[in-house]
Structures are given as structure tokens and as C-alpha cells.
Amino acid sequence: xxxxxxxIDRITKSFAGxxxxxxxxxxxxxxxxxxxxxxxxxxxxxxxxxxxxxxEPDSGSxxxxxxxxxxxxxxxxxxxxxxxxxxYKKMQVRxxxxxxxxxxxxxAREADARITKWMERLELRTAEKDWGTAKVDELSRGMQQKxxxxxxxLHEPELVILDEPFSGLDPIxxxxxxxxxxxxxxxxxxxxxxxxxxxxxERLCDSVCIIAHGEKVLDGGLTEVxxxxxxxxxxxxxxxxxxxxxxxxxDPALVKRADDSNRTLEVELAxxxxxxxxxxxxxxxxxxxxxxxxxxxxxxxxxxxxVGAKGVEEGVTGHG
Amino acid sequence: xxxxxxxxxxxxxxxxxxxxxxxxxxxGPVLLGILLILPPLLxxxxxxxxxxxxxxxxxxxGTGLGDRIAAAMPRTPSAPMxxxxxxxxxxxxxxxxxxxxxxxxxxxxxxxxxxxxxxxxDSARYAGRNASSIGDMEMLTTIVRRSVVLTRLEQAHVDSAxxxxxxxxxxxxxTERLNERGRGGSGMxxxxxxxxxxxLLYMTIVLYGQTVLRGVIEEKNTRVAEVVVASVPTDTLLxxxxxxVGAVGITQQVIWLVTGFVMAxxxxxxxxxxxxxxxxxxxxxVSPASLLVLVLFFVLGYVFYSSLFAAVGxxxxxxxxxxxxxxxxxxxLITPMLFLQTILVNPASRTAEVLSxxxxxxxxxxxxxxxxxxxxxxxxxxxxxxxxxxxxxxVWLAARIYRVGLLMYGKxxxxxxxxxxxRASR
Numbered sequence: 001x002x003x004x005x006x007x008i009d010r011i012t013k014s015f016a017g018x019x020x021x022x023x024x025x026x027x028x029x030x031x032x033x034x035x036x037x038x039x040x041x042x043x044x045x046x047x048x049x050x051x052x053x054x055x056e057p058d059s060g061s062x063x064x065x066x067x068x069x070x071x072x073x074x075x076x077x078x079x080x081x082x083x084x085x086x087x088y089k090k091m092q093v094r095x096x097x098x099x100x101x102x103x104x105x106x107x108a109r110e111a112d113a114r115i116t117k118w119m120e121r122l123e124l125r126t127a128e129k130d131w132g133t134a135k136v137d138e139l140s141r142g143m144q145q146k147x148x149x150x151x152x153x154l155h156e157p158e159l160v161i162l163d164e165p166f167s168g169l170d171p172i173x174x175x176x177x178x179x180x181x182x183x184x185x186x187x188x189x190x191x192x193x194x195x196x197x198x199x200x201x202e203r204l205c206d207s208v209c210i211i212a213h214g215e216k217v218l219d220g221g222l223t224e225v226x227x228x229x230x231x232x233x234x235x236x237x238x239x240x241x242x243x244x245x246x247x248x249x250x251d252p253a254l255v256k257r258a259d260d261s262n263r264t265l266e267v268e269l270a271x272x273x274x275x276x277x278x279x280x281x282x283x284x285x286x287x288x289x290x291x292x293x294x295x296x297x298x299x300x301x302x303x304x305x306x307v308g309a310k311g312v313e314e315g316v317t318g319h320g
Numbered sequence: 321x322x323x324x325x326x327x328x329x330x331x332x333x334x335x336x337x338x339x340x341x342x343x344x345x346x347x348g349p350v351l352l353g354i355l356l357i358l359p360p361l362l363x364x365x366x367x368x369x370x371x372x373x374x375x376x377x378x379x380x381x382g383t384g385l386g387d388r389i390a391a392a393m394p395r396t397p398s399a400p401m402x403x404x405x406x407x408x409x410x411x412x413x414x415x416x417x418x419x420x421x422x423x424x425x426x427x428x429x430x431x432x433x434x435x436x437x438x439x440x441x442d443s444a445r446y447a448g449r450n451a452s453s454i455g456d457m458e459m460l461t462t463i464v465r466r467s468v469v470l471t472r473l474e475q476a477h478v479d480s481a482x483x484x485x486x487x488x489x490x491x492x493x494x495t496e497r498l499n500e501r502g503r504g505g506s507g508m509x510x511x512x513x514x515x516x517x518x519x520l521l522y523m524t525i526v527l528y529g530q531t532v533l534r535g536v537i538e539e540k541n542t543r544v545a546e547v548v549v550a551s552v553p554t555d556t557l558l559x560x561x562x563x564x565v566g567a568v569g570i571t572q573q574v575i576w577l578v579t580g581f582v583m584a585x586x587x588x589x590x591x592x593x594x595x596x597x598x599x600x601x602x603x604x605x606v607s608p609a610s611l612l613v614l615v616l617f618f619v620l621g622y623v624f625y626s627s628l629f630a631a632v633g634x635x636x637x638x639x640x641x642x643x644x645x646x647x648x649x650x651x652x653l654i655t656p657m658l659f660l661q662t663i664l665v666n667p668a669s670r671t672a673e674v675l676s677x678x679x680x681x682x683x684x685x686x687x688x689x690x691x692x693x694x695x696x697x698x699x700x701x702x703x704x705x706x707x708x709x710x711x712x713x714x715v716w717l718a719a720r721i722y723r724v725g726l727l728m729y730g731k732x733x734x735x736x737x738x739x740x741x742x743r744a745s746r
Contacts, residue, residue, distance in 0.1 A: 016740065052550045054727065080550040086543030091334060102326035103551035151547065 003030040004066070005159050005190035006051060011060030013046055013214075020046040021057075022214040028192060028207070030065075033185050035205035036194040037299075039307060043214035044194040045083060048163050052080055065158060076104045079157035083164040083194075085148050087136045093124070093147055094132035097154060104155035111154060118150040122176065142173050149180065160184055162193035166200050178204065198300040208299070210306050217306040226296040229305070231256070233298075234275055236265040236282075237291035245287040254278055259301065264291070266301060323552045324560050331535065331564025336571065345572050349579035356587045361594060372456045375402050375448060376419045376431040380409045381439050383475070388467045389432070394459070403428070409435060423448055432460070439468060514692030515664055517614065520573070521684050522657055525622050528569040529629040529649075533642055535561055536633025536722070545726045554723040562626045569622065613700060614687050620707045621683025625653060627711075627718035634725030636732055645732060656681035660688075667693040677703055679710030717742060 006028040013021045021043040028034045036044050049055040051062055053069055062069040065077060087096050094115060101111035119125035119132060124146055136144060145168075152160065162181075166174050181204055184191050195201050201208060202222070209219035218225060238245055249258045249265070254273045259266040269275060279292055335341055373393040379386025390402040407415045412435065419431035430448015438444040444464050450456045466487050473483035539545040548557060632646045656675050663672040667689050676685040676695070682703050689695050724741040725733070733741065 016737075049727075054546070054549050075551055078550070080547065082543065082546040082550070084543040084546060086541075086547075088334070088538070088544055089542055090338075095330075095334075099326060099330045100547065100551075102329075103323055103548065105322060148547075 004028060005030045005032070005064070006192070007063040008047075008051070009061045009063075011047075011050060011057040011062060013043075013050060013055060013057050020214050021050070023060075024211065024214065024216055025060075026209050026216060026219055028190060030190055031185065031188050032190055032206045033181060033204050034190070034192045035201040035208040036192060036211070037196065037198070037201055037208055037303060038194070038211040039196060042211045044211065045163055046214075047211070048080075048161055048192075048194060051161065052078065073105075076155060077158045079152040079155065079160040081148060081152045081160075081162045081165055083167065085145065085168075087144060087147060087151070089137040090135055092133055092135055093119075093139065096136060097147065097151055100151040101154045104157075106155045114154050114156075115150065118154070122146045122150065124150075141168075142170055145169060145173055146176070149177065153180070153184075158189055160189060160191045162191065164195055165193050166195060166197055174200075198298070198303050202299040210303055212307045218302075222299070225302060226299075229297050229302050231297060232269045232275065233295050233301070234267040234269065234278065235291060235293045235295045236267050236289070237263060238265070239288035239290050244285050245282055248278070248281045248285050248287070251281075254281065266295075266298060268297070268301075324556050324563075327548075327552065327557055327560025328564040328567065331561055332567050335531070335565065335568045341568065341572070345575050348572070348576045349583065352576070352580050353583050356583055357590060357594075361591070371400075371429060372450065372453075372459060373402055374400050374429050375446075376422060376428045377402050377404045378412060378415050378419060378431055378433050379404060379406050380412050380433070380435040381471075382406070383439065383471050385434050385439065385467055385471050388470060389434075389463055392463045392467060420447070432464075434464075438464070439471065441468060511664055511667075511692050514667065514688040515660070517691055518656075518660060518684050518688040520576075521618055521621060521687060522653070524569050524573060524618070525625050525683070526650075526653060528565050528622060529625040529653075530646075531568075532561055532565050532626040533629040533633040533646060534639070535565065536630050536726075537636065537639060537642060540634070540637060540726060540729070549726060554726060555719050558627070558630055558719055558722050561630065562623060565626065566619070566622050573618075610690055613690065613704070616704065617683045617687050617707070620704070620711050624680070624683065624707065624711045624714045625649065627715045631718035631721040631725070634722040634728075635738070637729060641732055652680045656684045659685075663688065664692070677706065679707045682707050720744075 004027050006026070008024060008026050010023050010025050011021060012019065012023055024043070024047060036047065038044050046055065050057050051064065051069060053075065064071075064074050067074060088099075091099075094112075097115045098108065098111050101114070102108070106114070115132070116125065119130075124131045124143060131139060131143065136147065139147065152162075162177075165177055169177065178200070181191050181193075193201075193204075205222055207219070207221045208225060210217045218228075220228070236245075249255050249267065252270060254270055254277065256268045256270045258268075267278070269278065275294055279289075282289060282292075373395070377386040377390055386404040386406060390404050393402055395401070405415060405419075412433065416431070416433065419428070422428050423430055428448075429450050430446055433445040433447075446457070446460060469487045470480075470483050473486060474480065478486070539548065552560075628649045629646060632642060632649060636642045636645050659671055659675055663669065663675065663685060666672065672685065672689055675681045676689045677699075686695070686700065686703050690700065720742045721738065724744055
């Protein structure tokens with residue numbers, strides 16, 4: 001058994017008549033980047049809140065870094081970025097950060113040094129301008145998000161939990177956050193993030209867990225999940241539309257399913273069909289091919305297959 | 321413990337640093353100073369005016385009453401003395417209309433009519449431009465009364481020296497409160513002090529209770545609550561908030577009380593310098609023990625109400641909703657204030673007693689009663705016990721509502737939902 005950052009054993013949580021999380025078990029290895037994936041309302045935030053001891057599970061147990069999650073001082077080792085982000089609007093940035101650090105037990109002088117370091121890294125403190133003395137509501141939204149990242153990481157947590165970290169981020173901040181996640185992993189810290197954006201998850205995660213309706217659908221390492229999903233996939237890009245290729249792609253003997261995302265098609269081959277045959281048929285049909293590549297199923301595909309089986313709720317946005 | 325301290329420090333520092341705190345803390349003493357200095361200065365204005373003696377006296381009594389009054393009028397170098405017209409009773413009407421013309425022409429300020437009725441002790445009449453000046457009229461009334469008495473005494477053949485001595489009276493009512501321990505200082509002073517303390521307690525509880533309420537709503541609205549409760553148990557957060565804001569309240573009160581005390585001490589010298597007569601402000605005798613009890617009542621009252629306000633804050637999402645939802649709490653708080661006047665008039669009444677026992681009004685009314693009348697220590701002790709119990713219940717309820725409500729958004733909970741929140745473990 002490898003060292004586990006989080007070990008959840010059959011937790012269940014109900015609210016006034018509906019079950020938000022049902023019998024969920026999962027293990028997050030130490031040092032991993034772990035994706036908690038699921039459509040909106042799947043129970044991701046509830047699970048995270050239970051890990052953080054904000055909510056108490058009706059049944060089941062949670063262990064963090066080898067200790068029960070209710071242990072004194074355990075929350076000081078976790079950094080948490082909630083989905084709904086916010087700070088005290090009327091406080092000066094540096095004071096907010098000092099407060100957040102103090103809540104995690106970081107000593108004031110140490111906190112100040114770290115704040116300066118982080119603010120410089122995220123360009124909130126430059127030669128011309130120090131935003132530390134500005135009030136939070138004088139900052140742009142993007143800057144406030146940066147301040148919030150800093151607040152999450154000031155106490156150098158061993159375990160970082162990010163709830164929908166990419167929602168509402170502009171591309172620059174999204175990139176900054178990805179860099180931070182990669183950095184954290186390099187430092188040996190464990191990062192868990194929940195998302196419904198499969199592309200970011202696919203790029204960042206070592207392991208994933210997909211949940212729907214409060215229940216686990218599948219979990220495991222990304223490569224393992226992909227190989228377990230089975231099937232052979234071809235990423236296909238056609239130069240001049242799909243018109244010529246359509247009859248070929250509709251042949252059930254050859255193609256099980258073709259997912260058209262406009263510029264690229266994800267084609268799952270029918271059992272027994274050879275990619276070579278597909279290529280020949282496409283060329284024969286007169287389609288002009290830009291890209292033809294054997295690929296593993298995308299996380300997006302796996303997600304749709306897995307969650308689709310459970311019935312996707314309204315509002316699901318599988319693609320990002 | 322370190323976390324509780326961090327929360328308290330944030331609540332305290334952010335508020336004490338705010339401009340609002342600065343304004344209120346400075347404005348309080350300034351207002352108090354105005355209240356202390358202005359009334360005596362205004363009272364100066366109600367003293368008789370300089371030229372109050374510039375009147376015409378129409379004397380139809382035939383006893384020299386008019387001359388006597390004229391002689392008693394205060395003399396000022398600038399103003400002319402009263403003109404005394406001895407008229408026959410029959411020609412009084414004509415004399416009055418001439419006098420009216422004189423007033424209209426501004427020759428005199430007014431005229432005083434003395435007739436048989438005046439001597440009988442019934443009435444005298446005055447008409448003039450300064451008829452609405454309280455100071456002038458009071459002076460005139462006093463002089464007329466005295467002169468009438470003197471005239472009557474003379475008519476009774478009392479010699480003028482004795483008459484003057486007999487007519488000299490300066491009635492002034494000195495009031496003093498008595499209790500079972502003997503004299504307890506001036507009754508008025510105690511009533512004022514009682515009112516002042518009750519009002520100060522009420523104001524502070526309302527002000528800072530609402531501050532707690534707004535603080536909770538702010539944390540909900542800005543969604544900062546979730547970050548904080550991921551690091552701190554909600555009970556600690558609630559306690560820190562209530563204590564931090566309470567410390568701000570105490571800071572402000574101490575500043576107010578100290579400056580108030582200094583100003584009250586300075587009042588007499590300042591007024592004397594301004595030329596007004598000033599009695600030194602006397603303070604009700606308060607023993608250190610009762611002062612301690614006073615502070616205890618304030619702290620308990622504040623904790624009781626602010627935790628209820630915090631619970632209300634956790635139930636709602638914006639200040640409009642908060643106004644409605646905090647109505648029950650406000651009503652509890654206002655009840656003692658509605659009876660304040662009744663209680664001030666008679667601090668020993670049954671109403672006063674009952675309101676000083678009930679936990680929700682005791683923090684305001686008990687200190688008032690203690691200052692303005694005397695309350696057995698036994699009774700005070702039992703009341704404190706009651707308030708402590710109520711505080712415990714309020715804090716327990718508030719902590720449970722707060723814990724669930726803080727991360728709940730959407731519509732306000734119904735009473736049955738609220739019951740579920742209270743029963744829910746977490």
C-alpha cells in the first residue's frame with residue numbers, strides 16, 4: 001500500500017431528503033495530482049467539504065496524511081481554494097494574507113516574508129506598484145484571484161485542494177495556476193482538484209476519480225483508466241469538410257462511433273476493424289486527410305461514456 | 321487558541337482602523353461637550369434682558385404699588401427706568417390705548433396694568449414686545465408678587481423694614497434620594513445617571529450587535545466564510561467575531577467615559593470662563609463592586625444579543641432580509657426601552673422589578689435600577705445567574721444556526737428548517 005494523502009472509506013452524506021454523496025471510497029496517493037471529475041451537482045464540493053471537516057459525513061471515515069481528518073491541527077496542513085472565491089473587500093491585501101496565514105498558524109514575520117515572495121512571483125508587487133497596501137476591492141478580478149491563490153498556499157500545505165480552480169480564470173491566470181500546480185507536484189505536495197473541464201484534467205492529472213450522482217463511477221491512474229476503457233481510437237482531421245468521408249464513417253463494420261468536435265474527429269473503431277482499412281477507405285472515398293493518428297481515448301470520451309451510463313444531469317458541460 | 325486570537329485581532333483592528341470608528345469616537349465626546357456647555361449658556365439667554373425695565377406702569381390702585389415696582393426693577397445704566405402713570409380706575413382704558421401706541425412707536429417695550437384685582441392677589445396684566453420672553457416675565461412676576469405682599473403688609477400696619485424682611489423669600493427645592501443605607505446623593509443626579517447608563521447600554525448593544533450581524537453577512541456575501549471555516553471551527557469564528565467586535569465597543573465606551581468624566585470636571589471652569597454660572601456636575605456614588613456588576617451586565621447583554629444577531633446574519637443573504645429577520649431580536653431589545661420612562665419615574669415599581677429580572681431586559685434595566693434606587697445584592701446575583709443561563713442558551717443556539725447557515729445560500733429558512741439546522745450535527 002503506497003503512502004496515501006487521503007483515504008476515504010464509504011462516506012455518505014444526505015441533506016434534507018436527497019443524498020449528495022453515497023458510499024464513496026477513494027484513495028489519493030501522496031505526491032499525486034488528482035482530479036475529482038463529475039458533472040455539476042455530482043457531489044464534488046460536498047466531498048471536498050467533508051474532507052476539510054466543514055461538513056460531517058453521516059457515515060464512513062476519512063483519513064488525511066495517515067490520521068483521522070478531525071485530528072487537531074490537520075487542517076493546518078491543507079490549503080483550500082473554494083469554488084466560490086472571496087476575500088474581505090475592505091481589507092488591505094497584505095493584511096488579508098497575514099490573517100489567512102495566521103489562521104493556519106504561520107508566525108507573522110515568516111508570513112510576511114512569504115507574502116512578499118508570492119506577490120513578487122505573481123506580479124502583485126513590482127518596482128512601480130505594490131498592491132499589498134491596496135484594499136481588496138481596488139483590485140481587478142484577476143488580481144483578486146491571484147491573492148486568493150497566495151492565501152491558499154502561504155502555509156506551504158502538504159495537501160492542496162482546489163475546487164473548480166479554473167472556472168472564471170482568464171487564460172493568463174489559468175496558465176499561472178497550472179504552473180503552480182506543476183511546481184507543487186515537483187515539491188512533492190499532493191494536489192486535488194475538482195473540475196468538469198476534461199481538457200485541463202487530462203493535461204494535469206496523474207489520477208482521476210469520476211463521480212456522478214454522488215457515487216464513484218471509476219477511478220485510478222490516468223493511463224490505467226484509459227487502457228481499461230478499451231477500444232481503439234483514431235484522431236482524424238479532414239482538410240475540406242467531412243462530406244466525402246461521411247459514408248465511410250457511417251459504416252458500422254468499420255466505425256463504432258465518431259465524435260465530431262468540428263476540427264478533429266474522435267473515431268472509435270468497430271471491433272475487429274483495422275485502422276489501416278479505415279485509412280484506405282477514406283482515401284478511396286476522396287477525403288483529404290490532414291491528420292490520422294492512433295490515440296488513446298480522451299478523458300472527455302471516457303467521462304461521457306462513464307457518466308452517460310449513469311445519466312448525465314442537466315447543465316453538464318463536458319468539454320472545455 | 322491562536323486561531324481565536326487571530327479572528328479577534330482581525331475583527332478588532334479592522335474596525336478600530338475604520339474611519340467610522342474614528343468619527344463616532346470623536347463625535348461622542350464633542351456631542352457630550354455641547355450637551356454639557358450649551359444648556360447653561362442658553363439659560364443665560366433666558367435671564368431678563370437688559371432693557372426689561374423700559375416699560376410703562378399704569379397704576380390704578382392708588383397705593384403707590386407702581387412706584388414700588390418701578391423701584392424694584394433692576395437698574396442698568398443703558399436702559400431708561402420705568403415710567404409710572406398713576407391713573408384713575410375709570411380712565412384706565414384710555415391710558416392703555418395710549419400705552420399701546422407708545423409700544424408700537426418703540427418708546428417703551430411694554431406696559432403693566434395694576435388695578436384693584438392686582439392688590440387682591442388676582443392678576444396683573446402685561447402687554448409688550450417681550451411678552452414671550454420667559455426671563456423677563458419671570459422677573460416681572462416675582463417683582464409684582466413681592467410688591468403686592470409688601471403693600472398689603474404696609475396696609476396691615478407692619479413697618480417697612482419688617483415687611484421687607486418678611487417678603488424676602490428664595491424658595492429652591494433641593495432634592496435628595498434616601499435608601500436603607502441612608503442618604504444616597506441627589507435624586508435627580510441618580511435618575512440622570514440611571515437613564516444615561518441604560519441608554520448607553522442599549523445604544524452600544526444595538527450598535528455593536530448590528531455590527532456583528534453585518535460582519536456575518538459580509539463573510540457570507542463575499543464567500544470568504546468558506547475559506548475561513550476550512551481553517552477555523554465555526555464556534556471559534558463566532559466567538560472571535562463576538563469578542564472582537566465587543567472589544568471595539570468597550571474601547572469606544574472607555575474613551576467616551578474618560579473624556580466624559582474629564583469634560584464634566586472641566587465644565588464648571590469653562591462655563592465660568594464664558595461668564596455663565598455653573599454648578600459642578602456631581603456623580604452618583606458608585607462603589608467599585610457595583611461598577612464591576614455594571615460591566616458584567618454590559619458584557620452579558622452584549623454577548624446575548626450579538627450572538628442572536630450573528631445567528632440572524634447566518635440565516636440571511638443580504639441586509640434587506642436581515643432587517644426583517646432581526647425583528648424578533650430588535651423587539652426584545654426595544655421592550656425595556658419602551659418602559660424606560662415609567663421606570664425612571666418610579667425605579668421601585670413592579671414594572672421596573674420584573675423587567676430587571678427578565679434575562680433579555682435585565683442587562684439594561686438592572687443597572688438602571690441599581691443606580692437610581694437600591695437593589696438587594698441577592699436579587700442582583702440571581703438576575704446575573706438568569707442572564708448567564710440565557711446567554712448560554714443564546715450562544716448554543718446561535719453557534720448551531722451559524723454553523724449550518726454560514727455556507728447556505730438561497731432563500732431564508734422557515735422555522736421548521738431552522739429547527740433542523742439546530743438539531744443537525746454539522
